[in-house]
C-alpha cells in the first residue's frame with residue numbers, strides 16, 4: 428500500500444531543497460514554525476506546490492508557516508532566540524507565551540455548544556443547529572497535513588485540555604436516539620479520514636443498525652481528497668471505505684463527503700480525480716466548502732475555476748466561509764466587503780450548476796451568517812445579512828442589516844443599521860446560559 432512521508436520542522440533541509448528556499452526563507456520558517464508547527468506530506472509538496480512560484484504559491488501559503496503570521500516583535504524574539512542557540516525549554520517557553528496571545532478557540536464553541544446526555548456534558552460532540560450534530564472521534568484529531576490558518580491547530584500542539592474528543596460511539600448513538608430533531612451527523616476532526624475504515628465503522632455502523640428513523644444523513648468532513656487522495660484509491664482500506672459508503676446507502680441514508688476544497692489545483696492530479704470518481708461511484712455525494720483566505724484563494728477567478736472544476740468532476744459547491752478569528756488571522760483575513768465582492772464576481776461568471784454554493788458565510792455565535800448584499804436602504808449604506816443557520820431555528824432565513832464598514836472582518840465588528848442599538852439576536856444571546864457569547 429502507498430504511504431506518505433510526513434514532513435515537519437525537522438525536515439526543513441529537505442523542504443529547502445525541494446522548494447528551493449533561500450537562507451532568509453529558511454530562518455523565517457524556523458522561527459514561525461517554533462510557534463505554529465507545520466506538518467505536510469510529500470504528496471502535497473511534490474504534486475501541489477510549484478517551487479518556481481514559492482513563496483506566492485497558494486498551496487505553499489496554505490500549508491507552510493509564513494513570517495507575517497506572527498507579530499513583528501514576536502517573530503524577532505523567536506528568530507533571535509533560535510540564532511542564539513537557546514535550548515529546547517527556552518524555545519518552548521517563548522513559543523507558549525506567543526501562542527497564548529493567539530486565540531485557539533474562537534466563537535465560544537467550547538462553552539456553548541457541548542450537548543448533554545442524561546444531564547451530563549458530552550465532550551466529543553457539539554450540537555448547535557437543531558438538525559445536525561457534530562461528532563469529533565478521538566482518533567480523528569489530526570490531519571494528513573495542516574492548513575496554516577486552521578483554528579484547530581490548538582488541538583494539534585499537544586494541549587490535551589483543549590481537545591474535543593470522544594471514544595464513545597455509544598454516546599453518539601444514544602444522543603441521536605434521544606434527540607429526534609437530529610437528522611444529520613457530521614463526523615469531523617481534525618480529519619476523520621486519517622482513521623482506518625475499520626475505526627470509522629465503529630462509529631457509523633451502530634447508526635445504521637439501530638433503525639434510527641430520524642437520522643437521514645451521515646457526513647464526513649475531510650481534506651483528504653486534496654492532501655492524500657490515495658486514501659480513497661489504494662489498498663484494502665480504501666476498498667473497505669467504498670463498501671462502507673454502500674452500506675450507508677443500503678440503510679437508506681444519504682452519505683456526503685464534505686470536502687474541504689480550497690483551490691482548483693488540488694483537484695488536478697489524476698489520483699485526486701480518481702478518488703472523486705470512486706467515492707461518487709460508491710454512492711456518496713461530495714459537497715465542497717472552504718474559507719476565503721488571503722494569498723490562497725482571495726481571487727474571484729480562482730473560485731470560479733474551483734466551482735467549475737468541482738461540477739465537472741461531479742462534486743457540489745456548498746459553502747464559501749469567511750475565515751474565523753483564529754491565531755494568525757490577521758495574515759489571512761479578508762474584509763467582509765471584499766469577501767462579498769470576490770464571491771459575487773466569481774458567482775456571476777459560472778453557470779447555475781455551480782450556484783449551489785452559498786457565501787460568504789460566517790460561523791458566528793448566533794449562527795451561520797451570510798453576507799447577502801451591500802446596498803443602500805433609507806439613504807444608509809449597509810450590509811444585508813441573513814442567517815443560513817441559527818442557534819434558534821426560528822432565526823433561520825431571517826434577514827437583518829448592519830452599517831457598512833469597509834474594514835470589518837467579522838460579525839462582532841459590525842453595528843446594527845437604522846438607529847437600532849443591537850441586533851435582534853443579541854437580546855437572546857445575553858440570556859444564554861454561559862454569557863460571554865458575543866462571538867461564535
Ligand SMILES: *Cc1c(COP(=O)(O)O)cnc(C)c1O
Pocket residue numbers: 553555556559560561613790795816
Ligand atoms: C456548519 C455547521 C454545521 C453544518 O451546517 P450545514 O449548514 O448543515 O452544513 C453544523 N454544526 C455547526 C456547529 C456548524 O458550524
Ligand code: SF4
Pocket residue numbers: 569570572573574577578579616617618649650687
Ligand atoms: S485539514 Fe481541516 S482540520 Fe486539518 S488543518 Fe486543514 S482546515 Fe484544519
